[in-house]
Amino acid sequence: MAKIKRSLSARQRIKARYGVVFVLPAFLLATVFMIYPLFASLYLSLTKYNFAFDTKPQFIGIENYVKAFNDSAFIDSIGVTAVYSILYFVLVMLGGLILALMLFYAKGKTSVFRTAYFLPIVIPLSLSSFIFNWILQKNYGLLNYFLADILGAGHLTREWLSTNPWAMISIVVVSVWATVGFETILFLNGLQALPEDMLEAGIVDGATGFRTLFSIILPNLRETFAVTGIWAILQALKVYIVPSLVTWGGPGTATTVMYMYVYRQSFTYLEMGYGAALGFIMSILIMVLSLLNMRISKKV
Amino acid sequence: MKRLLSVMMILAMLMSMCSVALAEEEPQKITVMGLSWQITKIFIEEAAAQFEKDHPGVEVVIETLPDYASLPTYAVNWMNGETDVDVLLIGDANNAAQFVSRDLLYDFEEDLKFFEEEGFAKDDFLGVGLLDGTINDKQYGMPIICEAYAMNCNNAAMKEAGLWDEDRDAPVMPETWDDVYEYAKKLHKVEDGKVATQGAVIQWGSSTFATLIAAKQGMDGTIYDENGILSFESENFRKMLEVWQKGAKEGVFSKETYADNMAGRNSFKAGITSLLLETGGAFVEADVNLGPGTASLSCFPGGYENGSYGFSTVAIIPRATKSPKLAAQFIKEGLLGKNSQTGTLNVYGKMPALARYFENAELKDWQFLQVVANNSVCTPKYKGATKLSTELHPIIQSYLDEAITLDECMDKLQAVIDSMEKSAY
Known part of the structure; x- marks a missing residue:
């Protein structure tokens, strides 16, 4: 009985490893194209950054959000x-x-x-x-x-x-x-x-x-x-x-x-x-x- | 032995120098990029083919720019010293702001010595074109084709309404905006409740800023206040807005450009509209569509004497290019060559950047427009100038629709100007 249990858990472990491999591409795609851009744009929303004239974003906290509600x-x-x-x-x-x-x-x-x-x-x-x-x-x-x-x-x-x-x-x-x-x-x-x-x-x-x-x-x-x-x-x-x-x-x-x-x-x-x-x-x-x-x- | 060694060393040095010179030689391939209509109307494919024929071993690739919204991606590439385009055509110098502020463009005058060759001196160019390509006193943009605002007239309608100047053999020139209103009223026809002939269409779409600048320059001879800052405030300007509102309310001035910048041009070249107040070249389209002699040019009040609004399509060369000389040479021989310059004038109604090509004009109205263009002004080269093309037309439309008063309208126009960053790039 204990042997069966051990072999099952080993199989499960292998399955789990395969599972990770199968999920990995989707996870990577989601990270690169959805999660990262989401957080990057969240940070961007807290900065002053004019693409034409500013060399890099300048952190200004929630100023943009305040400005939006007064716009x-x-x-x-x-x-x-x-x-x-x-x-x-x-x-x-x-x-x-x-x-x-x-x-x-x-x-x-x-x-x-x-x-x-x-x-x-x-x-x-x-x-x-x-x-x-x-x-x-x-x-x-x-x-x-x-x-x-x-x-x-x-x-x-x-x-x-x-x-x-x-x-x-x-x-x-x-x-x-x-x-x-x-x-x-x-x-x-x-x-x-x-x-x-x-x-x-x-x-x-x-x-x-x-x-x-x-x-x-x-x-x-x-x-x-x-x-x-x-x-x-x-x-x-x-x-x-x-x-x-x-x-x-x-x-x-x-x-x-x-x-x-x-x-x-x-x-x-x-x-x-x-x-x-x-x-x-x-x-x-x-x-x-x-x-x-x-x-x-x-x-x- | 020593002598032999010395000779060999000198030879080796010479060979290495030669190989450096060869390595420094520019690649003989350039990519020219522009909007689809620019490629067609400037005859770029023909110019490229001719250039390749005249310079064996040179390759000119033409690519289409989807729209100006994609320009920031080029700025990113150029900052990294990379580029897949060597000559880029842009609408006006304001599109170049993002490149100029990062020093990503060649100055045609200082860096490329463009004006030193005979036939390409500054005096050879149409004034408004060079002006539009100048940013921070440097020639970052080379004008290729130019346009100026004027009044396109349907000849038959003008003659029928008694609005034909027999001495000039051309449409009469209005002296005031009241005259424009009176002309439009005479020309406007309604049958069974539907407009049969539209009196006038004034460009009140997203290019309203151009109409405002053209009108102000014509009436007052300047678009700037005593401090040299853009200003629309003047008695003439206020009077003009009142006339516009009256005309719009009565329908003799159509509002169809609100939702489509091209609407006026379309109805003009369909023969439905008698007067079209926007880019002067539109009369050629009517001539092509409705037959020769159908349309001709007059001007905004005061425009012939004081000028109007002008703009140009300019070519820019990124510093990231490996072939700046070849790119400049293609601009000279191809884009500013006779075939492109006269073709665009006679077939598509775009003015050549080089004044000498007006001699090849098939219609006499081009000389008229040349005079207007020479005195015309461009969009001010302010950092915040894009606000002009996005925020002025809603204000004018609101005034025309009586949603705001004249004072409110003027205050709002001034507020937009005040909010713009007016420093140079």
Whole structure:
């Protein structure tokens, strides 16, 4: 018995050694490309370092963080991101859920629709943003052409990208168009995972239509809501490409979101220390909101 | 025996000297790097092919720079004495700030004696080009192509509106911004609620700073205050902003450049816009697109006399290169050669850096723009000058959209200038 024990532990030791060898590459990659940069940028955020003009970073403690909270342009960009995020979150979650429900209940062949909804995800966002920038132009844009020359409704034409609130509405609509397909697929997976006998039991008990939806389907999609919610929050808060390429942050600063501001500090002004501090503030903000979403989803 | 030994030693010394000389000879391969449009519009591939043909054994490699955001990586390499590029094209000298502050670039005048060769003296260059490549009184950037802000006009629309100067056989030149507004109003046409012809487009996108500098220089003859610091404060400037706001509100001045710097140029070369106030070379694009004689040039108020805003694409040579002489020679013979300089002028509407090539211009408007460019000013070479291209246009847009008052607008513009580090690199 003691012999078996000894041989087992020897085998375990060998296994453990192999385990270490197998884990090592992933550990090294994570260390080099994730953990080290994380701590390096944390240190950078505590320094004053302009890449163009300073020879080396100068440690200044939490000064960059204090500066960030007194920086009215940064605070404004948080406000703009908040407005964008709320609109985007509501529309993409609702849109994704409604489309998924439509696909779920349309028992026939829905592959064409699934492809259509998912297609925008496949197109690079930068490319579709460029295209929307053209479509929404005032004088030669397709939308105004369609409204005025095809529908004969010239009074509906707008300067979509250079007036408030249309600029914000434009970037939200483009973002929702680009990502709602992914949310739809996530919701659809959640719906398809629901046990059929549960739905049938509901029908036997007399639940139909909206009653089934609100009393059976939605409460059982809690985990899906958590996943789609976190994804939508991440997409909303890290928005950068669409406002950068569709509205260029304007008119004024009406669509200048946080990431645009951080990018400008880091890569236009080359203020690496301040840029890193802003990046950490954003990361913390995203983490808090994601945790909040998980807590709410669990409670519901 | 001693004599033989002495002769052998002398021979050995001579041979070793020769081998040092050979080792010190520059590698005969250079890499030229620029943005995609620069490679096309400066005819760099053709210039490289010709250079290789003229100098057998020399190889010129052309590579595309993704964007200016990647410039810091070059600074890191060059600090370590390494480089994979020998000639780098950059948008204006402000992009060179990070290199100049670390002494990573050759000075064309002192180090490379560039201006000593006949045909390449300072006087041979367009003034605004050299000015844009000068940092800390040194010629770190060699201008290759230049541009200046002016007023591009659609000829047919101008003639139809009675805005044609028969004596000059050219569009009329506005004396004040009120004139520009009146012209735009005459040219602006709305049909069934939709703009059929846009009166004017003013560059109010991220290049708003250029428009502001061009307008201020034209109106007041300077962009600096009595202390030599950039300032927009003047009665003329305030009046101009009021006119801009009125025009924007009525729609005769379009705001389409807010979201796309190129929007005005696109609608101008599509024949939709009658007046385009930005880089003067845009009229050539309309000429190419809509047919010869479609477009021509006029100027911002006061611009013909006082100049406007000018800028250039400049070439820089890193100290890390092993072939600085060959790189400078390629700039002279290739990038500043006749083929590139006249090609870019006549095909792409970019002004040559060397003034003599204006003689090869196919359109008379180029001589007009040459006058404007010669008197023009560039972006001030301040450490914090990048703020101009990022922080001025939101302020102007906010004023045009009536989100802030004129006083607030002027205060905010001044605050940006005050916050900029104005020391040289």
